[in-house]
Structure formats: structure tokens, C-alpha cells
Amino acid sequence: MKPREVYLAADPVNAEIAKDVLAGHGIAAHVRNQYLWGGMGDLPANVYPSVWVDDEVDFAAAKALIRRFERGALAHGRPWQCPNCGENLDAQFEQCWNCQAVRPDST
Ligand SMILES: [Zn+2]
Structure with missing residues (x-):
């Protein structure tokens, strides 16, 4: 450690x-x-x-x-939409909780 x-x-x-x-x-x-x-x-x-x-x-x-x-x-401190499943996600999420798609860089 x-x-x-x-x-x-x-x-x-x-x-x-x-x-x-x-x-x-x-x-x-x-x-x-x-x-x-x-x-x-x-x-x-x-x-x-x-x-x-x-x-x-x-x-x-x-x-x-x-x-x-x-x-x-x-x-990118704002909500984003998952490009994979269309879920709307809050700004702090790095990953879609619905389908686990990673947040795209260019959102
Ligand atoms: Zn998704």
C-alpha cells in the first residue's frame, strides 16, 4: 500500500x-x-x-x-443521451445504467 x-x-x-x-x-x-x-x-x-x-x-x-x-x-457537464438505447442520463454518469454503453467523448 x-x-x-x-x-x-x-x-x-x-x-x-x-x-x-x-x-x-x-x-x-x-x-x-x-x-x-x-x-x-x-x-x-x-x-x-x-x-x-x-x-x-x-x-x-x-x-x-x-x-x-x-x-x-x-x-460536458450536462445531461446526455445514450447513443445505444436512447436513455437520458444525468451529467455525472460515465456509463449508461440501462445498457452499460460508455459515454461518448463527443456528447
Ligand atoms: Zn444505453
Whole structure:
């Protein structure tokens, strides 16, 4: 069990959301530096909250989820329709719950 950083967040809220995304996929993770960020005055500008998987074996899977989370948060943060079965899905879903089709990149 060796922790590894997967995501450097812009702020603590993003860090928490990213951690929840990982937890929702069964990956144990934690946030570091969320209490250092902001309001403390003298910290260097490069101190941002970061998300770490508890075990580096989850790193690759976590990184892939984070990438999709970032895309979704930045570009596709809205409901989508499954191209396979036509089900309407909320923005946070990465997969159709009805037919398990993976969300297309270009939604
Ligand atoms: Zn579907």
C-alpha cells in the first residue's frame, strides 16, 4: 500500500469532487493540502489540494477516471443521451445504467 498523487486540483471543492468520483468507482483515495489552501497568507502559490489514491495499484484506473472527470467538468457537464438505447442520463454518469454503453467523448 503506497499512496500516489493522481490529481492536482484547482481548489478544495474540485479535490473533494474528484475524490468522490474515485470512491464512486471503488477506488480509495484521500485529499491532501485541502486545509492549507487559501486564507493562510504566507503559503507558496504552488500549494494546491491534491488527490491521492491510497494504493498506487489503483493509479492508472484513477488517472483515467480523473481525465474523464475533468473533461466532464470542463466541457460536458450536462445531461446526455445514450447513443445505444436512447436513455437520458444525468451529467455525472460515465456509463449508461440501462445498457452499460460508455459515454461518448463527443456528447
Ligand atoms: Zn444505453
